Amino acid sequence: MMKTITVLPGDGIGPEVTASAVRVLKSIFSTSNRNVQFIEKKIGGAAIDAYGTPLPQETIDQCHHSDAILLGAVGGPKWNQQSMQLRPEQGLLGIRKAMGLFANLRPVEAFQALVDASPLKQSFVEQVDFVIVRELTGGLYFGRPSERLGPNQDRVVDTLAYSRQEIQRVVEKAFQLALKRRRKITSIDKANVLESSRMWREVVNETAKRYPEVAVTHQLVDSAAMQLITNPSQFDVLVTENMFGDILSDEASVLTGSLGMMPSASLRADKVGLYEPAHGSAPDIAGQGKANPLATILSAALLLRYSLDMDTEAAQIETAVRQILNQGIHTSDLHVANHEDQIVSTSEMTDHVIHAINANRT
Numbered sequence: 125m126m127k128t129i130t131v132l133p134g135d136g137i138g139p140e141v142t143a144s145a146v147r148v149l150k151s152i153f154s155t156s157n158r159n160v161q162f163i164e165k166k167i168g169g170a171a172i173d174a175y176g177t178p179l180p181q182e183t184i185d186q187c188h189h190s191d192a193i194l195l196g197a198v199g200g201p202k203w204n205q206q207s208m209q210l211r212p213e214q215g216l217l218g219i220r221k222a223m224g225l226f227a228n229l230r231p232v233e234a235f236q237a238l239v240d241a242s243p244l245k246q247s248f249v250e251q252v253d254f255v256i257v258r259e260l261t262g263g264l265y266f267g268r269p270s271e272r273l274g275p276n277q278d279r280v281v282d283t284l285a286y287s288r289q290e291i292q293r294v295v296e297k298a299f300q301l302a303l304k305r306r307r308k309i310t311s312i313d314k315a316n317v318l319e320s321s322r323m324w325r326e327v328v329n330e331t332a333k334r335y336p337e338v339a340v341t342h343q344l345v346d347s348a349a350m351q352l353i354t355n356p357s358q359f360d361v362l363v364t365e366n367m368f369g370d371i372l373s374d375e376a377s378v379l380t381g382s383l384g385m386m387p388s389a390s391l392r393a394d395k396v397g398l399y400e401p402a403h404g405s406a407p408d409i410a411g412q413g414k415a416n417p418l419a420t421i422l423s424a425a426l427l428l429r430y431s432l433d434m435d436t437e438a439a440q441i442e443t444a445v446r447q448i449l450n451q452g453i454h455t456s457d458l459h460v461a462n463h464e465d466q467i468v469s470t471s472e473m474t475d476h477v478i479h480a481i482n483a484n485r486t
């Protein structure tokens with residue numbers, strides 16, 4: 125049966141990195157007898173320019189008729205003066221909400237080739253292998269009211285709201301994931317201050333009773349931010365609310381060597397998912413062929429694994445990435461401890477990945 129992948133390149137380096145991931149996917153589909161069509165739509169600033177809105181109905185409709193969505197990034201200085209409703213970022217929050225993608229998985233792995241050159245090089249860094257499960261469609265980023273108040277508009281309110289059910293479904297995803305990994309969950313909250321965090325903790329403890337084989341600990345977010353750097357090998361699955369997960373995942377990307385190395389999968393109860401790098405549109409390097417495409421290529425691997433049941437091919441991408449880094453080949457955002465190291469462009473890196481996948485298959 126024909127599968128449909130909708131591609132939303134977005135802004136800045138978004139079109140460059142999605143083009144790379146699409147090339148890798150097409151190369152894989154061409155040799156695995158899969159009938160897959162790619163349909164491109166606009167989102168973010170590109171959609172504002174073309175249609176006057178960051179999330180056109182046409183884009184939402186197309187996503188609803190897809191097996192998976194591959195997204196680049198949105199935003200950039202060109203749209204910084206827009207009103208809140210017309211910010212490119214609203215397109216991103218909007219599509220996640222419209223598709224009901226409540227669980228955002230951000231895997232963090234320290235690649236050996238990059239660890240050796242890292243200023244964080246210590247034995248613990250070599251064992252970094254955890255996944256952040258970030259709640260994606262609730263909390264502060266979606267709370268209402270969110271507005272300026274008062275006669276002079278000099279008071280502001282943002283609302284942090286969660287229902288028990290919204291917490292339950294993402295916590296359940298985290299426990300399910302832990303069963304397939306090292307069976308450890310760290311739940312991160314601010315239960316010493318926030319009521320929402322106290323309910324979060326309750327739900328985690330209730331769920332834990334149904335998963336006696338999973339070890340559960342709780343950490344406060346401020347201390348967790350410190351421990352991510354000082355003792356990251358303790359983590360297996362971290363589960364946390366939307367804003368904490370947003371901030372902690374960028375922090376954790378440092379352990380991988382670059383924000384350009386961190387993929388993500390936004391999931392719901394069925395197999396439909398949205399896959400995107402954790403990084404943004406990187407306006408400072410857009411259009412220069414400097415963007416690291418690996419976060420998006422690794423997101424494409426997650427797409428194969430979670431939406432198309434192609435575990436073997438997903439692992440082929442991940443192996444190819446590891447091999448290329450071990451050979452000292454990298455984009456300019458990375459540092460590799462190999463005297464023969466070679467800095468390559470976005471498209472050259474993509475060529476290397478495709479070549480390595482094909483070489484491993486023959």
Ligand SMILES: NC(=O)c1ccc[n+]([C@@H]2O[C@H](COP(=O)([O-])OP(=O)(O)OC[C@H]3O[C@@H](n4cnc5c(N)ncnc54)[C@H](O)[C@@H]3O)[C@@H](O)[C@H]2O)c1
Nearest residue numbers: 197198199200383384402403404405406408409415416457
């Ligand atoms: N998912 C998304 O679409 C998303 C995520 C974060 C930020 N944003 C938006 O992107 C715009 C820029 O935000 P920012 O500068 O704070 O964050 P950013 O992630 O775009 O960039 C931060 C730094 O990391 C570098 N970087 C990011 N991705 C890279 C890659 N693949 N290869 C090499 N270097 C890379 C950039 O050059 C920059 O120096 C803003 O409008 C922001 O709202 C979008």
Ligand SMILES: CC(C)[C@H](C(=O)O)[C@@H](O)C(=O)O
Nearest residue numbers: 199213214216217370402404
């Ligand atoms: C651009 C922004 C809305 C987005 C988020 O906070 O979810 C980004 O930071 C991310 O991490 O994907």
Ligand SMILES: [Mg+2]
Nearest residue numbers: 370371374402
């Ligand atoms: Mg973010």
